[in-house]
Amino acid sequence: QKEVEQNSGPLSVPEGAIASLNCTYSDRVSQSFFWYRQYSGKSPELIMSIYSNGDKEDGRFTAQLNKASQYVSLLIRDSQPSDSATYLCAVKKSGGYNKLIFGAGTRLAVHP
Amino acid sequence: DAGVTQSPTHLIKTRGQQVTLRCSPKSGHDTVSWYQQALGQGPQFIFQYYEEEERQRGNFPDRFSGHQFPNYSSELNVNALLLGDSALYLCASSLTSGETQYFGPGTRLLVL
Numbered sequence: 001q002k003e004v005e006q007n008s009g010p011l012s013v014p015e016g017a018i019a020s021l022n023c024t025y026s027d028r029v030s031q032s033f034f035w036y037r038q039y040s041g042k043s044p045e046l047i048m049s050i051y052s053n054g055d056k057e058d059g060r061f062t063a064q065l066n067k068a069s070q071y072v073s074l075l076i077r078d079s080q081p082s083d084s085a086t087y088l089c090a091v092k093k094s095g096g097y098n099k100l101i102f103g104a105g106t107r108l109a110v111h112p
Numbered sequence: 113d114a115g116v117t118q119s120p121t122h123l124i125k126t127r128g129q130q131v132t133l134r135c136s137p138k139s140g141h142d143t144v145s146w147y148q149q150a151l152g153q154g155p156q157f158i159f160q161y162y163e164e165e166e167r168q169r170g171n172f173p174d175r176f177s178g179h180q181f182p183n184y185s186s187e188l189n190v191n192a193l194l195l196g197d198s199a200l201y202l203c204a205s206s207l208t209s210g211e212t213q214y215f216g217p218g219t220r221l222l223v224l
Contacts, residue, residue, distance in 0.1 A: 046212060100147075
């Protein structure tokens, strides 16, 4: 079992719709969770971080964390074609310095 | 405020050769982590440097080594290159007390 799992996609949504990206993790000592966006040929760019159960909103993005279910998700409202990218979920364990464990990413395609 | 910089941007080597990649962290950051990202995969943690010491290491062979300089910049060295070392090599900087890592643009290495 991989430590961090994501559906590879592609997830295809129409422009203006809500895109829902999901991530599960296996280690209960995980304490910090991050979503990065990566355009093709580019490096990962941090979108959001979340540390506590519940929702965290930033503009069109909402991260949701459920530690009991070991599940973290990212919602993108009013999806735009410019949101088309691979979204990487990353997890940091307690006591693991800043080592990040990444999922393989979900490819999102927003079509006009 | 300069972000994370890496050099070179692209590199082509042949099997058995050695390569050195360079990274300058974001201004004010003291911790540098290196990741390897193979095509279609998420980044994999190689190691992390703080106070010129390797603080944590991922599951990579000793052919991968590094260094951090007093100005916090860092190098990644890979000896005896294999075809499987072809990947995007990412440097991420952070504060040792901080949670968030910021990635540089990466170095794309092709081993022939």
